[in-house]
Amino acid sequence: MRSLVARNLIVALLVLLGLGTLFLALRPGPTASNESRERTFDIGIEGGEMDPGEIPVTEGDQVTLRLDSDEPIEVHLHGYDIEGAVSPGETAELRFEADLTGRFEIEDHESGKALGVLLVRPR
Ligand SMILES: [Cu+2]
Known part of the structure; x- marks a missing residue:
């Protein structure tokens, strides 16, 4: 039971990490018109x-x-x-x-x- 909770926690952390990476990769940089x-x-x-x-x-x-x-x-x-x-x-x-x-x-x-x-x- 305990290991199942730990596994779910790890999965949740990995998903969060993935989302965070996606966010950093996809967020718009400074727009060209400002340069x-x-x-x-x-x-x-x-x-x-x-x-x-x-x-x-x-x-x-x-x-x-x-x-x-x-x-x-x-x-x-x-x-x-x-x-x-x-x-x-x-x-x-x-x-x-x-x-x-x-x-x-x-x-x-x-x-x-x-x-x-x-x-x-x-x-
Ligand atoms: Cu002149």
Whole structure:
């Protein structure tokens, strides 16, 4: 009689252990939308225009713009107020976290013309 109780107890413990393991294995981890993502864009600038002309990212993304230009330009990302010089034959990198949402012009301060836009949608 006693051994039957002990056996039932062991079975119950094993079931509990199994359920606990399942719970740990199946519970959802941190959702992907909460993590900041690395986003890299290769952008060509020719005749004062960016290709692609629009850079779509999501709030919180870690953004790298890799810029190549056919002529010397002074890139200014409005809103974020980030500037960088780009020389022909050299890839320039602008890195920033997309913590402001909205539509931001990317301008060439050499010519005063808009090159393209950064679009940051809310998370
Ligand atoms: Cu500007």
